[in-house]
Amino acid sequence: MQTLASLKKSSDAYSFGFLDAFAKRELRRKILKAVAIPGYQVPYASREMPIARGWGTGGLQATLALAGPSSKVKVIDQGSDDSVNAANLRRFIARMTGCDATRDTLECTILQSRHRCPEERLKRGQVLVLQVPDPETLRSVEPNMTRARLMHADQDYGLMWLKLYEQLVRFGRFVQGASYPSLVNGRYVMSPSPIPRWDVPTLHQAQHLTILSAGREKRIYAVPPFTRVEPLEFTDEFFQVEEQSDWTCDRTGQRYKFMNEIPETDGTARHEISDTGYADKLIQKKEGEAVTLGETYYDDNGTFYHDGFLKS
């Protein structure tokens, strides 16, 4: 005989990918809109996830809307697969979708990241999911989101240009560090998330799709493949990536990849390639293991792969 208890689902039976069908459909609708309007922030419900807000819940929801058992997911934080937060997100994604995890940028179908893009070039079909703390690039000049939205509607970026101009006047250069404001498809200025400036050009005319998702702020936006992403710059004062040309990776001996600076007790510093998956492969290769190294965005002389895109 059927009893109420027998009809009850097991209390730990979650939907596939944690999100229920309604949440997934909503996210999927909004992702399609985001791709159709590159750089425009689409508001979305952003369900509460079982990790804290501000810890990648936006990226996590996007990844869960995409992932299936056949996906290969790579998760990095500060470029590292082993960062505790990346490990935690990866564990959750695998637990909820049964997908495989990988550390190899070339192998993954979805790369969820906080604060970095990989050094190896992503290809057509791959999706980069960037965790976004603050989607509103205008916030530093207009903290009110309602007014900032109107500024985007009017394509009114005067205050943003003024801010950059004032930086030039005061400091002799742009002093924006990460989250460098960039014009997408000639229409919307977006925050590329707090990736270093080194990574911003990798979104320009890329092969892959980038989805940027802010869970706490409930906004999702995207950069499709083959889309212009132009860091704001003047005709006579150019956007500059981080100057690390004198840094050599302590682990691999490589130069011209984005590095972490690690202070030493004697007051000096050593440097390591921030993309640990790539650095590990370089080491494996040196040790004679059969690993495939992908083409990188910046070559061994530090030249970016789209000729002339970075001016100096």
Added chain:
Amino acid sequence: MYVAAKGGEEAIQQAERLYHDLKGKLTPEMVEQVEKGMPYLLDRIMGESSLYAPQLAALALAQAGGDTYEAVLILRAYRSTQPRLAYALPIDSNSMTVVRRISAAFKDIPGGQILGPTLDYSHRLLRLDVLDKELVAEDSGTAELQAADEPSPKQYPPVTDWQRTQKMLPELDSIENPEPADLPDLTREPIMFPTSRPHRLQALARADTGGLLALGYANMRGFGPVHPTVNEVRLSYARVQLKHPVTGTVFSVGNIRVSHAEVVQTTKASKDKVGLELGFCATFGWNEVKNIAGSMLDLAMDREDVHPAFTEEFVLYHTESVESSGFCIHLKLPHYVTFTSGMDAMKDAMMGVGMAQMPTSSKAFEKQDAKSPAPEADLETDEKVSPITAVESESETESEKEMS
């Protein structure tokens, strides 16, 4: 190590185990004790979670070792996995069973002031006697509760009814048979500004108690426009009713504790609108301080030219407990990539202009010169030092000198 090489997953598992080990074992008995002994804490948690389930709230609290932000996060995350099976029928606040209702606006009100359960007039003396186990066995210090001569009525007319008949308040727009499914739902769509009335009240209902209190207090203390009178504060039981999906029969699924507050202030907004303005806040559970602060802010948010801290966007974004607590603690996550990037952008500026002089515009166009003092010459003396490091330490010393 913080970013442990290859050890990340093992490290976080052990860290979680250590947390639970230090906290003590999670048992059904503990959950039961929390549920029985901490009703007001559960009320607060359930309100902020938008989930009325005392047992689950007790479980979340016990599981989190009493960390309320953690407990709310656990419950909200659980809530977001639950399908919406049905919409409850709207509850008329006049139909609720009232256990406490007071008004500060009038000495007496139709139906009377009902003090109900409250600690308002208690002496806040720490009950050290409870720790003395022998004494407790004899007398817990609480005299027996005396029943009233006759039972009090279950329902009371709202104070606003009287004010409406006196034309102090505008008539309510009557909504015939509101369809619950048509109401905007904050848990299913993002908040946008200006908000709809349902979104605003939902946001207040699930706001962080402490957050609403801080802003409400700042508002009444002088930074805001509102120093209202409490029209009415109520603690009630509300009967939740559903309509059977097949037969259409209305049936009750139980009573929940709810509370609300109404505050009023005489209108000063414009000369052509004289009378009273009403602020409202309601929440799951019995939580008076939250409702009073929330209803005050509800009033303040309607004002034009209000202090930025009491605008709708400011109040409702920043009192969201899960978002605010989560983002605050996210600062514990590594930020060394953004730090490196930021330092890089500052280096040239620091090197050239010097920290102390940076903001002055008179130095503005020294940029060309600023770039010139290249540190290469110095560097040759010590090959081990990377150029950037050398620049940094040099510029710091310089700026320190200049600042001192």
Added chain:
Amino acid sequence: MRVPEFTQSEEASRKTFLALLQATSLPGSIHQLSQASYPENFIAIAEALIDLETTFFSPDPEISQALERTGARAVDVSEAEYQLWPTLRQDDLEVIKTASVGTMVYPDSSASLYLGCQLEQGLPLLLTGPGIDGEIEIQVAGVPESFWIVRNELTSYPLGWDVFLVHDGQVLAIPRSTEVNIGPRSH
């Protein structure tokens, strides 16, 4: 803890969504839906995207009925967020003109149009814009030529429709960001 079950409906919805996502990311390229024939192809799209939180329009009774089962609200063309037109006739243009192109503040509020057609035959269209490496030429039959004129007139980026062309089990997207030149590549 077990991995939650990857149900058939989850699998179909995901496949459909990924096809739509890839199609939108790479306008002009053809992707495979989870269902290969009418009306299941349109119903699969509806099941992947539409529920009681959305509005829809479809002139097709069979699709309409299936959509109503999702709890979505049937509304007029001018209001419907999701529109499924297995066949778009010349006569329909007057009414489809009223479909929302969104607002400058909320361009995402515009309509998404799913149109039945035959791909790789008929009218040549030359596409450029985000997601396209240079330019791409496609061919579409079964959609009135004047639809493209109307579409181009009403598109004022970021305002405009996101158009999805459905041919049996295949889908190709022309989002509002795509510039559509009617006619073949001129050499």
